[in-house]
Amino acid sequence: MTTATIGGKTVEVDGEGFLQKPEQWDEELGVEIAKELGIELTDRHWQVVKYMRQQVLDTGSAPSIRSLGKQSGVPIKELYQLFPKGPAKMAAKIAGIPKPHGCI
Amino acid sequence: MKRIVILGAGTAGTIMANRLRKKYKREVGSGDFQITVVDLDDRHIYQPGLLFIPFGTYEPSDTIGTRRSELPAEVGYIQQRIDRVMPEENRVYLEDDSVIDYDVLIVATGSRVVPEETEGLTGAGWGEKMFEFYTQEGAEALAPAMREFKGGNLVLNVTEMPIKCPIAPLEFVFLSDAFFTKRGIRDKVNITLVTPLDGAFTRPLAASAFGNLLEEKGISIVTEFNTGAVDGPNGKLISYDDKTVDFDLLVSVPVHMGAEFVERSPGLGDDMNWVLTDPNTLQSKVKPNIFCIGDATNLATSKAGSVAHFESEILEENIGHFIKEEPLAPAFDGHANCFIETGFNKAVLIDFNYDVEPLPGKFPFPHVGPLSLLRESRLNHVGKMAFKWVYWNMLLPGREIPGVKAQMALRGKHNLAQYTGGQPV
Numbered sequence A: 001m002t003t004a005t006i007g008g009k010t011v012e013v014d015g016e017g018f019l020q021k022p023e024q025w026d027e028e029l030g031v032e033i034a035k036e037l038g039i040e041l042t043d044r045h046w047q048v049v050k051y052m053r054q055q056v057l058d059t060g061s062a063p064s065i066r067s068l069g070k071q072s073g074v075p076i077k078e079l080y081q082l083f084p085k086g087p088a089k090m091a092a093k094i095a096g097i098p099k100p101h102g103c104i
Numbered sequence B: 001m002k003r004i005v006i007l008g009a010g011t012a013g014t015i016m017a018n019r020l021r022k023k024y025k026r027e028v029g030s031g032d033f034q035i036t037v038v039d040l041d042d043r044h045i046y047q048p049g050l051l052f053i054p055f056g057t058y059e060p061s062d063t064i065g066t067r068r069s070e071l072p073a074e075v076g077y078i079q080q081r082i083d084r085v086m087p088e089e090n091r092v093y094l095e096d097d098s099v100i101d102y103d104v105l106i107v108a109t110g111s112r113v114v115p116e117e118t119e120g121l122t123g124a125g126w127g128e129k130m131f132e133f134y135t136q137e138g139a140e141a142l143a144p145a146m147r148e149f150k151g152g153n154l155v156l157n158v159t160e161m162p163i164k165c166p167i168a169p170l171e172f173v174f175l176s177d178a179f180f181t182k183r184g185i186r187d188k189v190n191i192t193l194v195t196p197l198d199g200a201f202t203r204p205l206a207a208s209a210f211g212n213l214l215e216e217k218g219i220s221i222v223t224e225f226n227t228g229a230v231d232g233p234n235g236k237l238i239s240y241d242d243k244t245v246d247f248d249l250l251v252s253v254p255v256h257m258g259a260e261f262v263e264r265s266p267g268l269g270d271d272m273n274w275v276l277t278d279p280n281t282l283q284s285k286v287k288p289n290i291f292c293i294g295d296a297t298n299l300a301t302s303k304a305g306s307v308a309h310f311e312s313e314i315l316e317e318n319i320g321h322f323i324k325e326e327p328l329a330p331a332f333d334g335h336a337n338c339f340i341e342t343g344f345n346k347a348v349l350i351d352f353n354y355d356v357e358p359l360p361g362k363f364p365f366p367h368v369g370p371l372s373l374l375r376e377s378r379l380n381h382v383g384k385m386a387f388k389w390v391y392w393n394m395l396l397p398g399r400e401i402p403g404v405k406a407q408m409a410l411r412g413k414h415n416l417a418q419y420t421g422g423q424p425v
């Protein structure tokens, strides 16, 4: 495991920059991670990011893109406008949770 | 009296009924235990065979058996649609309003394809130039379209993960390459695999091996394509971020979901109706006396018959522990094992689990094989075609398959380091 310094904080990350310890996250860190991804967080972004984080903390697994579209209150099309390089991955990264495991 | 109820008489439910009846032969004989299985019809489809129907390798009748004949006579069979499970009442409600009470419940109701979930897919063109092959009816409808295809863009689209048998889409494009070569029109057919994954498979090493095979066979691949809609009349796949892929003939692997009754069963499943299941013990999260096996689980392993087979050994053991009020064995490791048809009478075999990638090597006997892992061979193809016999005669009856264990073996496999020039395991 490697560490990275984001916005002055030292956190544990994987090879792709996903936080490994959700408890090291706070909203300011989320803003910093989003900046690195070229995203200025709006309320709509936060709605998705917070839903994503809560789901993972509650259930231990990340919602699929379809569930995200149904449950977060932001339709799938808009998800792609908000997070152009893949909503599930990007929202997870900003939310400070480990990379969602693709199904096999 | 202990009442064990199994929902679903597909691959996993049938295996469990056969295993439990063997384990509790005496108790079932004396009436101390009662095993009951529920399914909605009496047609057991050999699903791996559906892949071969569109190419005319199998006749439609080659994949159809009956359910009752695969179950032991001592096991009760109720033919009814399940309406819901009420975990707090330990009771299953059926469509005709009758109920079944249980002490132990095993959910084995599999997965289903839901093409309606994708905008436009079942609209104009469905059944004419847009098909699927994951159901008996779908595979049969596709066969004449493949026979009569005159050339153009053949697109295989994986709409969304998870799907059952995640290698079937690869097999379909490999077999299409061989099929149109034999028909003498391969030069008129562009074959493209369109997938939401970032490679040909879910795991990196296998993804690159299959990626190379696709290239050798002149098959294109479009990755990270999340299908939002299908425009039949104009022959276009449209992604959520407005990318498009043109098709003349579309073979879709539609969105998969768990059984519908899961939605009406409080606490049982997630929003795609997958049953929330412990990844190692196979106990449900909703209540200790409910277990889940096969495609119906929300586990991060492949939805495959081989997985159901490996799970069944562990589940049988854990049902035993549960009945004796002992702690459960957290023994399931996500083991999956699949033959992948690559066309021209060859196949590749892969073996992997939750943590370990598909690795090259020999299977099932270390260093001896006779089957080769992650490499094309004729013998693997023989293995794939023999799977039909194995399915009906060994898998469903719950017999041990020589050398093949529930937990994945690392002996005889080359590890990742060796694959890149290091030392064998």
Ligand SMILES: Cc1cc2nc3c(=O)[nH]c(=O)nc-3n(C[C@H](O)[C@H](O)[C@H](O)COP(=O)(O)OP(=O)(O)OC[C@H]3O[C@@H](n4cnc5c(N)ncnc54)[C@H](O)[C@@H]3O)c2cc1C
Pocket: B007, B008, B009, B010, B011, B012, B013, B038, B039, B040, B041, B046, B047, B048, B049, B050, B051, B080, B081, B082, B083, B108, B109, B110, B111, B133, B134, B135, B164, B165, B168, B259, B260, B261, B293, B294, B295, B296, B303, B304, B305, B306, B307, B308, B337, B338, B339
């Ligand atoms: C094209 C294709 C190719 C495949 N190739 C392979 C392969 O090469 N190797 C491999 O290992 N696997 C393969 N598979 C996957 C394999 O067939 C499945 O993983 C396996 O059948 C899963 O078993 P199951 O018991 O969980 O589900 P199923 O066998 O699907 O059984 C579920 C049962 O539940 C019943 N049910 C559902 N809802 C209700 C209800 N409300 N009321 C009553 N009954 C209900 C259904 O009728 C069904 O009989 C393939 C699948 C397909 C479609």
